[in-house]
Amino acid sequence: MRLGVTHKLFLAILTAAGLAVICSALIMQWRLNRGFNNYLNSIEKAGISRLAATLEKSYGTERSWGSxxxxxxxxxxLVISSFPMIPLEEIPPGDQMPPPAGMPPGAPEEHTDQNSARPHGLLPPPMARRFDQRLYLLDADKRVVVSRVMAxxxxxxxxxxxxxxxxxxxxIMPRTRPFADEPQRRFIRDQEQALTLTAGVVVLLAAILxxxxxxxxxRPLRELAAATHRLSSGVFSVxxxxSSRDExxxxxxxxxxxALTLEKNEESRRQWVADISHELRTPLAILRGEIEAIQDGIRQPTPQTIQSLHGEVLHLGxxxxxxxxxxxSDVGALTYxxxxxxxxxxxxxxxxxxxPxxxxxxxxxxxxxxxxxxxxxxxxxxxxxxxxxNLLKNSLKYTDAGGTLIVRLQANGDMATVDFQDSPPAVPPAEMERLFERLYRVDSSRNRSTGGAGLGLAICRNIVEAHAGSITARPSSLGGxxxxxxxxxxxTN
Structure with missing residues (x-):
């Protein structure tokens, strides 16, 4: 299956967004586990500090750990009083503290009311069970006083x-598992589910976007591709x-x-073919007419007739x-x-x-x-x-008799400037820019009787451009x- 640009771009953006979401979720989960573990450790440390202060005070009263x-x-x-921040529910009967070391099972505890209700404290049952099971008290000789842990x-x-x-x-013995209690595990599961849900929603939104x-x-590429197909088929008006200012x-x-350049070139090509056909058809028609007249006996092959035919041939040549x-010169094949x-x-x-x-x-x-x-x-x-x-021939052909031609050469900065200014007739200002077009003639001054075909100035422009220069036309102060x-x-070049 061939993937288009749309699918490739969609997959690239979605992959980047998905990786970003997954990395963010993993980092947040790691931070949550670590932060919650640090929170539990801080609670235990605070409880240990309070319990230690209470035990030291109790020892100062009784001078022993016997009671x-x-x-x-x-x-x-004493353990319950060290955690006054969380309400305590009654500890289940199965979680009773075993008798101290050396005391037989079932022996009555001193100062204990067997008929009284089990006191309610401020430590939740899971934490009370886990925390109490991991605590131990040793005397000065490091013998066990109270302990529910081994060694x-x-x-x-x-x-x-x-x-x-x-x-x-x-x-206190370290926890065997980071979150051994069910409330802790349930809290972590709830947070993980929230992160998973959030990541799924974000990925879904990222997919849509x-x-x-x-x-x-x-869309612009598709429009451009369709326009390119039309352009390649010859529709240069496309x-x-x-819709944007980007690339x-x-x-x-x-x-x-x-497309505009190709359209103009196509118009120029068509005009160029039409003009060439017109320019070639005129001398050929004259030659054909003269020759047919000679063949039909209308005209005699006199020296004047031959001279006329020769002139048309020269014009055609x-x-x-x-x-x-x-x-x-257009294809750059002229040797310089x-x-x-x-x-x-x-x-x-x-x-x-x-x-002369x-x-x-x-x-x-x-x-x-x-x-x-x-x-x-x-x-x-x-x-x-x-x-x-070519420029002198143009002036000679199109300048009225008795006129003037000024030829000037001067250095103008980094350029050598050559000026040709002649007297009337003038060229209309609107047609100045078209003088260097191929086969273009100004109707008021150029005609076939003078032998102009409208190619001389076009050739002049190509020669000047081949020398890294420029050629322009403007009205002359002499009127031409x-x-x-x-x-x-x-x-300088």
């Missing part, structure tokens, strides 16, 4: 003194309620974050190359051969290569990269050149777009 040896009833009265031990006896001299010994607690603790609540929050570059390089020199060379194209369109490039001190970075020169090339790149300087 006690002959009159056993008087001895009994009394004088070494354990309490000396009795009169005027400084030892005149006798009073002793353990079951409730186990179900309470396992969420689990967060289970944190786990539920992490699951919801994971660039799109496929961009997709390949982006996919490689990093070394120490001067970012200013690399940026100047890239800008110089594009100056910007001049032909009437766009002025303003450079602020002469002072390159402190802009040495650890990076891949080819990938960084690709980064700057401002792209800022921050890359850690040498010795």
């Amino acid at each position: 006690l040896a002959r009159n056993h009833e008087r001895w009994r009265q 009394p031990d004088a070494s354990r006896a309490t000396p009795l003194r009169y005027r400084g001299a030892v005149v006798g010994y009073l002793g 353990s079951l409730l607690m186990a179900r309470r603790l396992v 969420r689990v309620p967060i 289970l609540g944190e786990l539920a929050g992490d699951f919801n974050s994971l 660039r799109l496929v190359d961009d997709l390949y570059q982006l996919s490689m 051969r990093k070394s120490e390089l001067d970012l200013g020199d690399l940026l100047s060379e890239t800008v110089a290569a594009f100056r 194209e910007f001049s032909s369109k009437g766009i002025t490039i303003v450079e602020s990269i002469n002072d390159t001190a402190g802009t040495t970075v650890f990076g891949d020169p080819e990938r960084l050149r690709q980064l700057f090339t 777009l401002w792209i800022r790149i921050e890359i850690p300087r040498k010795g």
Whole structure:
């Protein structure tokens, strides 16, 4: 039989509670037995002390133990008077004191009224019988005066003194069993039954609470397991309620974050497939239309027609190359051969290569990269050149003729900062955050006639992140777009 988490947790809590209750009951029982035994011993010690004082006083009056040896009833009265705290019932006839040593059985005791009722004292019959049977009195020579025990031990006896001299010994034999009397045993049994009942009730309550607690603790796990099954089947909209602030609540929050991420990734994947299909379908449709027109004789395979077909093929090739570059950078398969390089020199060379194209369109490039001190970075020169090339191409394509492009490089703390600011057209602020998404184009500035597929900035972001940097977009003071790149300087990344 396979046990679930609920049963395992229930058994663990119940076992811990049961062991705690059993240990507590055993300790309490041990303390009860020991405490009750100490209580009985204290009663006996107090009675022995009082009886010893009484015997010493009696000896001082009579100067001998003869009267006690002959009159056993008087001895009994002295024993009874030593325990005045508990009512006494009449001792049964079978518990009479045997005659003193040397006295024949049945001999009358002096000073005893045979017709009088047996006196009532303050010692209960069980204790009177047990206590009286264990007492013994010896004279100064350690001969037995009164004793119901065999071979009394004088070494354990309490000396009795009169005027400084030892005149006798009073002793009591130790109990053969801790609780020999029935009332004592009944009291201990009652306490043990109460402890057992208490332990049973506590274990029962612990079982009920353990079951409730186990179900309470396992319920979030069951909900999480069911949600995980739904998530694995492709239902990314599933969420689990967060009912606590403990580790289970944190786990539920992490699951919801994971489900949200997977849902967004699924939406991005679907959008990505749709966008790629759309981007590839357009040049393919143009090629198909041109070729079919040539086949039908509508158009002639003139150099202009061939040039148009070649342009669409180039456009399709660039799109496929961009997709390949982006996919490689996403999976981290792009090779980076990093070394120490001067970012200013690399940026100047890239800008110089594009100056003729910007001049032909009437766009002025303003450079602020002469002072390159402190802009040495650890990076891949080819990938960084690709980064700057993509940004310069974007400005060249989307900046209106007669505009301006400012390229600035400076050291800003631990980072080397590169800024590209161009003139109109501008990008709406609401769409700034989406510029680095794949295949995203701003309708007012980007269109297929300029050859943009919306992959250049996505590739730029991957290259910057591979260099532990960041890239952001914001409105430019010139009225266009401002792209800022921050890359850690040498010795800071």
